[in-house]
Amino acid sequence: MTAGPSRGRRYVMLILLLCGFCIVLFRLVTLQVLQAAELTAKADRQHQKTVSFEGARGMVSDRHGKVLAMNVEVPSVFGVPTSLESPSTVARHLSPVLHIRRDELEKKLRQDKSFVWLARKVEPEQGRRLQQLSLNGIGVVMEGRRFYPKGPLLAHVLGFSGMDGQGLEGLERLYDLHLQGEKRVTVLQRDALGRTVFPRDVAEQTPTPGHALTLTVDEVIQYIAEKELDEAVTHSRAKSGTIIVMDPQTGAILAMAVSPRFDPNVVTALTPDRWRNRALTDTYEPGSTMKAMVAAAALEENVMTPGSMVFGENGQMVVANTTIHDHDKLGWMTFSEVIQKSSNIGAAKTGMALGDQRLYRYLQAFGFGQRTEIDLPGEVRGLLKAPKEWGRRSLASISMGQEVGVTPLQMVSAVAALANGGVMMKPYVVSEVRDQKGHVLKEVLPQVRRRVVSPETARAVTTMLEGVVTNGTGTKAAIPGFRVAGKTGTAQKVDSRTGAYSSTQFVGSFVGYVPAESPRLAMIVVLDEPQGESWGGVVAAPVFRRVGEQVLTYLGVSREDTVKIALAMKDH
Amino acid sequence: MKALTIVAGVLLVFVFVWERVDVVRLGYQIERLKTQKILLERERDQLQVKVxxxxxxxxxxxxxTEKLGLVPPQQGQVLMVHLPGEIPSLTPPPVELIRVARHDSIGRIRQ
Known part of the structure; x- marks a missing residue:
């Protein structure tokens, strides 16, 4: 038995084995040590999937829970240009489904990118059709899209949100932090087929949706206001118009209509001018409607009583070298008649009797020249100069509603104070904020700002304002079966070219409340630059009547002329 | 005794493996149900917007107005009737109060 050749073979085997082992060892060190970080990351990419979740944006509903804005998941379409074989063929297939021009799509798909959006937040049906096409390199993800199911209804108050769910205008902007859903990033495990295996922590997967808002607005009252305003604006060929309906006892806004309207579902084609909420961003000279507040101040300060006699100077009075005119040549009249006939001279004399400091103090107390602090963005202060800045004519002018700039919201809030017995209430549109489980996070209660006049003064002014509707300039605002208190206003606009009062551009308005004895509604109607007849009593007062009549019926308010009659019940 | 220990050990291994497999299976089921829930919620939201x-x-x-030819009630066509309760009591009082607009043609029920 010789050991030579077998030993030689053994050495060869040993060397081969050692070599093999060295190769394995080398590979092992390369994989486990040298390329460790890179490979771990690669593996994680393959079997882990990072997904960002965003809770749905909160819902907005009216005071009866009717949905005004809500989020729905809809498909968004993206492309992966680097993995496309023929961008032109894909574009040809996509074009009719997405309603986007073929060359436009092809341009996007030819970009040297690994991801491009082709169409975001399209209709669910389009998403379904795309999935049927199952094109390589084209994908669909779901994203939350904001829907305003009532279209233009309340659009100026609701505002709208942008493509990435951020609030851009109106309540959507002011309450964005509440409405926004929670954003969360989660890591999911995937198997070999790319399906997600249960996540590391199941609870992590559902981000909480945004908070829901309940408004004080009633969609039916809002609809009535918008419909009547649109008709009035069309009929009078006015540039724009505003109606605000408020509950004078609480300051809750029941309707806020601005014409022309817009649809928040399609805002891309519109200019900001269209979605501005004129009810609180635009000021106008109120004209005669201001006389209601001047009268209240005069009664409260005992400068006048409803029966005080005032001489109308036969329709002309010179103040600071300028002449103040009245519509009619009025002689002696009671203070009530001054308001009823809307005498400028009577109002100027009342203001003079009050004096600049007292008049200014009352107008401030009624909220002019300052924000009402309503929970809507973009509100302006208006214009009320301090007495030291007044000219020689200012006292007379301001008393008849000139030289001041007010927003429709300021005016209706001031008149609501006369309606509720002399208390300024803070206007508000959101009454409740709730979380996703329905728990109330914030409840807004009516907020008293200050007492302006005594209940007796408020009652006396109410009687005078009723006279405006029964015998004065506002007869067209009368609602059969109800006592209406209100005041008309027709103000000349300042011509931007000449800087003087225009003889053709007016703002016609009517502000009032009903039923006068226990008001349920305070309302203002403002029409900007109506053509032809522009008197507030002619263009705005009838709108007040039409809206008031329908809203009172809707609210089930009993008519004053209802009688109680005995009805014998028959025995059955 | 030894055999019994081996059998118990093997059984334990089986139970462990079965449990792992079942956890994975349930994981898939949870995922499937979750997807279904999301789809149903999406459908519910779409329907709510539609409603x-x-x-x-x-x-x-x-x-x-256009399809059914209805018109808004004109002045005096709305009658507010206030009755004490919705459900008539078993022994109704002989006289009830109702409120009616004065100018309406209600001679029929006026006393």
């Missing part, structure tokens, strides 16, 4: 859009006062008014 809200269909119930818009503007649309209802349009259908009522």
């Amino acid at each position: 809200s859009a269909l119930a818009a006062p503007e649309r209802i008014a349009k259908v009522a």
Whole structure:
């Protein structure tokens, strides 16, 4: 038995084995040590999937829970240009489904990118059709899209949100932090087929949706206001118009209509001018409607009583070298008649009797020249100069509603104070904020700002304002079966070219409340630059009547002329 | 005794493996149900938007006037009747109070 050749073979085997082992060892060190970080990351990419979740944006509903804005998941379409074989063929297939021009799509798909959006937040049906096409390199993800199911209804108050769910205008902007859903990033495990295996922590997967808002607005009252305003604006060929309906006892806004309207579902084609909420961003000279507040101040300060006699100077009075005119040549009249006939001279004399400091103090107390602090963005202060800045004519002018700039919201809030017995209430549109489980996070209660006049003064002014509707300039605002208190206003606009009062551009308005004895509604109607007849009593007062009549019926308010009659019940 | 220990050990291994497999299976099931829930919620939201859009006062008014030929009630056509309760009691009082608009033609029920 010789050991030579077998030993030689053994050495060869040993060397081969050692070599093999060295190769394995080398590979092992390369994989486990040298390329460790890179490979771990690669593996994680393959079997882990990072997904960002965003809770749905909160819902907005009216005071009866009717949905005004809500989020729905809809498909968004993206492309992966680097993995496309023929961008032109894909574009040809996509074009009719997405309603986007073929060359436009092809341009996007030819970009040297690994991801491009082709169409975001399209209709669910389009998403379904795309999935049927199952094109390589084209994908669909779901994203939350904001829907305003009532279209233009309340659009100026609701505002709208942008493509990435951020609030851009109106309540959507002011309450964005509440409405926004929670954003969360989660890591999911995937198997070999790319399906997600249960996540590391199941609870992590559902981000909480945004908070829901309940408004004080009633969609039916809002609809009535918008419909009547649109008709009035069309009929009078006015540039724009505003109606605000408020509950004078609480300051809750029941309707806020601005014409022309817009649809928040399609805002891309519109200019900001269209979605501005004129009810609180635009000021106008109120004209005669201001006389209601001047009268209240005069009664409260005992400068006048409803029966005080005032001489109308036969329709002309010179103040600071300028002449103040009245519509009619009025002689002696009671203070009530001054308001009823809307005498400028009577109002100027009342203001003079009050004096600049007292008049200014009352107008401030009624909220002019300052924000009402309503929970809507973009509100302006208006214009009320301090007495030291007044000219020689200012006292007379301001008393008849000139030289001041007010927003429709300021005016209706001031008149609501006369309606509720002399208390300024803070206007508000959101009454409740709730979380996703329905728990109330914030409840807004009516907020008293200050007492302006005594209940007796408020009652006396109410009687005078009723006279405006029964015998004065506002007869067209009368609602059969109800006592209406209100005041008309027709103000000349300042011509931007000449800087003087225009003889053709007016703002016609009517502000009032009903039923006068226990008001349920305070309302203002403002029409900007109506053509032809522009008197507030002619263009705005009838709108007040039409809206008031329908809203009172809707609210089930009993008519004053209802009688109680005995009805014998028959025995059955 | 030894055999019994081996059998118990093997059984334990089986139970462990079975449990792992079942956890994975349930994991898939949970995922499937979750996807289903998301799809159903999506459908519910889409339907809610549809219902809200269909119930818009503007649309209802349009259908009522144009399709059904209805008109808004004119002055005096709305009668507010206030009765003490919705459900008539078993022994109704002989006289009930109702409120009616004065100018309406209600001679029929006036006393």
